[in-house]
Amino acid sequence: MTQSNKTKITQYVLDNLQNVDRYKSHTVDKVFLRWWMTGRNSEGMRITDEGKVVFEMAGITHYDIELKFSKDKKFKPQHFIIQCNKKIKCPYYLGLKLEDKTKIPFVRLYDNKIAVLVALYGDLMEYLENVK
Numbered sequence: 001m002t003q004s005n006k007t008k009i010t011q012y013v014l015d016n017l018q019n020v021d022r023y024k025s026h027t028v029d030k031v032f033l034r035w036w037m038t039g040r041n042s043e044g045m046r047i048t049d050e051g052k053v054v055f056e057m058a059g060i061t062h063y064d065i066e067l068k069f070s071k072d073k074k075f076k077p078q079h080f081i082i083q084c085n086k087k088i089k090c091p092y093y094l095g096l097k098l099e100d101k102t103k104i105p106f107v108r109l110y111d112n113k114i115a116v117l118v119a120l121y122g123d124l125m126e127y128l129e130n131v132k
Contacts, residue, residue: 007028010028010036012058014028023054034051042085044084044086045092046088051091052093055093060091060110061110063115064107065108065118066105066106067123068125081094088109088114089111091109092107093108094108095108
């Protein structure tokens with residue numbers, strides 16, 4: 001049986017955290033469910049808050065893109081998450097950043113090719129609607 005992409009990514013991040021005492025003796029199995037939002041066999045690549053922190057500690061390059069939601073389209077959070085899980089084929093994080101006391105939703109992508117595609121489409125919603 002081959003390793004899943006999430007397992008390979010988890011091992012890579014762990015390998016880059018060997019100088020961090022907290023993670024020296026950790027295994028993929030020990031951290032997997034703490035770093036990923038979905039289970040081992042799921043297709044989704046969304047990471048948790050802890051996953052975001054360890055990706056930062058490991059020096060994984062990322063690209064933050066502000067999320068824009070159209071006022072004329074009804075936003076359905078469950079549909080949005082399902083589409084992200086199906087169509088974003090790299091680790092990603094959904095979060096909020098605070099600017100001038102305003103919470104701004106963003107997606108953090110850990111793949112430059114997908115980040116460029118999202119930028120070319122104009123925003124993540126357009127990317128999700130148009131990518132196969």
